[in-house]
Amino acid sequence: MTTVQSELSRLRWITLNSSEALIREGEDVIQGLEQTPKTLPCRYFYDDRGSQFFEQICDLPEYYPTRTEQSILETYASEIAQLTGACELVELGSGSSRKTRLLLEAYSQFSDPLQYCPIDVSAGILKTTALELLHQYPKLKLCGLAGTYEQALDQLPPAELENRMLIFLGSTIGNLSEAEYQQFLDRVRKALQPGEFFLLGVDLQKDPAILEAAYNDAQGITAAFNLNSLSHLNWRFQGNFNLEQFDHWAFYNTTEHQIEMHLRSLVTQTIALEALAFQTTLQAGETIRTEISRKFHLPTLVKTLETYAFQPLQVWTDPNNWFGLLLCQRQCISDECP
Numbered sequence: 001m002t003t004v005q006s007e008l009s010r011l012r013w014i015t016l017n018s019s020e021a022l023i024r025e026g027e028d029v030i031q032g033l034e035q036t037p038k039t040l041p042c043r044y045f046y047d048d049r050g051s052q053f054f055e056q057i058c059d060l061p062e063y064y065p066t067r068t069e070q071s072i073l074e075t076y077a078s079e080i081a082q083l084t085g086a087c088e089l090v091e092l093g094s095g096s097s098r099k100t101r102l103l104l105e106a107y108s109q110f111s112d113p114l115q116y117c118p119i120d121v122s123a124g125i126l127k128t129t130a131l132e133l134l135h136q137y138p139k140l141k142l143c144g145l146a147g148t149y150e151q152a153l154d155q156l157p158p159a160e161l162e163n164r165m166l167i168f169l170g171s172t173i174g175n176l177s178e179a180e181y182q183q184f185l186d187r188v189r190k191a192l193q194p195g196e197f198f199l200l201g202v203d204l205q206k207d208p209a210i211l212e213a214a215y216n217d218a219q220g221i222t223a224a225f226n227l228n229s230l231s232h233l234n235w236r237f238q239g240n241f242n243l244e245q246f247d248h249w250a251f252y253n254t255t256e257h258q259i260e261m262h263l264r265s266l267v268t269q270t271i272a273l274e275a276l277a278f279q280t281t282l283q284a285g286e287t288i289r290t291e292i293s294r295k296f297h298l299p300t301l302v303k304t305l306e307t308y309a310f311q312p313l314q315v316w317t318d319p320n321n322w323f324g325l326l327l328c329q330r331q332c333i334s335d336e337c338p
Contacts, residue, residue, distance in 0.1 A: 016147025
C-alpha cells in the first residue's frame with residue numbers, strides 16, 4: 001500500500017449539507033435582510049475564500065485572540081490530555097486546525113488510537129487540512145464532517161473510543177446571540193454523554209481600544225473578510241451585491257459587551273437574490289450587521305455552564321487575562337443518574 005493509500009484508509013468523509021440545508025440557509029438570509037436593522041448570519045463569512053481570509057486575520061498583529069489562545073494551549077495541552085485521558089477529539093469550526101495540533105500532539109502520547117473529527121462549513125479547507133494531518137500523524141484516524149454546527153451536533157457519528165471531548169475554540173461561541181448561545185449549550189449537552197468533556201475558548205472583557213483594533217486592522221484584511229460575505233451570497237444565491245458600494249464598520253458596544261461588525265451601504269440601492277426570489281432596498285448609510293463577538297466575564301460564564309450540566313474542571317487564562325480556556329465535564333442530569 002502506498003503512503004497516500006495508507007493515509008486515505010484512515011479517513012472518513014461525511015457531507016452534512018443537503019438541498020434542504022441550503023433552503024434553510026436561504027431562509028435565514030431573507031429573515032435577516034427583512035429585519036430592522038438588517039443582519040446576516042456569520043456563517044456566510046466562510047466559503048473557501050472567506051476561510052483563507054480568516055487564516056490571514058489570525059496572523060495579524062492587532063488580532064490577539066489566536067496567538068493568546070494558542071499560548072494557553074502550548075502551556076496546558078499536556079495537562080488537558082492528562083485530565084481527560086485518551087478520548088476522541090471532535091472540533092466545531094476546525095478551519096486549519098492550527099491550535100488543535102497542539103492537542104493532537106499531547107493526545108498522541110497515549111497508546112490508544114488517535115481519533116479526530118473536524119467539523120467545518122468550508123469543505124475545501126476541511127479536506128486540505130485532513131490530508132495534512134493524516135500525513136503528519138501516522139496513528140491518526142480522521143472523520144471529517146462538512147456542515148454547520150447545528151447539523152454536526154445533531155448528527156455526530158458514534159464515538160469509536162470510550163470517551164469524547166468536544167472542542168470549541170477561538171471564542172466562536174461569542175458570535176451567538178443570547179438565545180442562540182442558550183440553544184447551542186443545550187445542543188452540546190445533548191450531543192455528549194455524562195462524563196464526556198467540553199473544551200471551550202472564550203475572549204474576555206477588556207479595554208475597548210484593544211478590542212476595536214483587533215477588528216479594524218491596518219492592512220484591511222478584516223474589512224475584506226467582511227465584504228467577502230457579500231461575494232459568497234452573490235455566487236450562492238445569484239445576488240447583485242456590488243462590494244464597492246459598501247464599507248466595513250466595526251465597534252465595541254459597551255452596553256452589550258460585544259464587538260459588532262457591519263457592512264454600511266454607501267448609496268441607496270436595491271439588492272436582489274434571484275435564487276431566493278428576494279429583493280430589498282438599502283438606504284445610503286444603512287447597515288447590515290454581519291457579526292457580533294461577545295466578550296465574557298468568567299464567573300458569569302462558569303455559572304451559565306453549570307446550569308447546562310457542565311462542571312468546569314479547570315480554567316486557564318493568559319498572564320493579561322485577555323482570554324480564557326475552560327475544560328468542562330458533562331454531568332448527569334436527574335433522569336440520567338442511576
